[in-house]
Amino acid sequence: MPPHSHFSLQDVSPWVTRFAALLPAGSDVLDLACGSGRHARWLASRGLNVLAADRDAQALAALNGTAGVRTLLADLEQGPWPWSGACFDAVVVTRYLFRPRLAELAALLRPGGVLIYETFMLGNERFGKPSNPDFLLRPHELLDWARTWGQVLAFEQGEIAQPAPAMIQRICATRAGSPSLLP
DSSP: OOOOTTSOTTOOOHHHHHHHTTSOTTOEEEEETOTTOHHHHHHHHTTOEEEEEESOHHHHHTTTTOTTEEEEEOOTTTSOOTTTTOOEEEEEEESOOOGGGHHHHHHTEEEEEEEEEEEEBTTGGGGSSOOOGGGSBOTTHHHHHHTTTSEEEEEEEEEEOSSSOEEEEEEEEEOSSOOOOOO
16 A cells, blocks of 8 residues: 555654553564554654564665664565464554455454554545545444454544544454553
C-alpha cells in the first residue's frame, strides 16, 4: 500500500502512545509495515526492543543505527510469512491492512500480548487515498476480529479531523492472560 498524505510521517499516533504505556521496558515489539519508522523510533526511545518490518528497503535503511530497533525487509503480501513460531509482547500496525494475514498477525502475540492497530475504514475515499475497499476496514471489522482471539481494551471508529480528515478504526486488544488496567 503506498504512503498516504493523511498523516505526517513524523507524528506518532496518540492511539499508539496511549496503549504503548501498557508495555514494560524491555518488551519485544513488532512494528508491522513500519514505513518510515516513526513508531519504531518512538517505541525504542521508551526502552522497548523493536523489530521494524516493511517491504521498502529505503525506508528501513533510514532506521539503521537507531538504538533499540532491528529491521526486517519482508514483503508481507507476496513473500513467505517471516515469523512462523515467533512471539512478541506487542504488535503495532498503523495505516496498513492486508486481510489474508490477520489470523497470523494475532498468533504473533504472547499470552498477555498487546495489539495496537489503527488504519483507514470505509468512508475514507471521500478524503482521498486509500480509497480502494481492499484497504479500508468495514464497520466494526477490527472489533469483530479481535473478539475471536482476545480481550478488547478499547475500540474506536469514525471520522477524525486531526492531523488531517480521515475515516479510521482503532483497536487495542490483548491475548488471554493480560491485564485489564487501561493507561
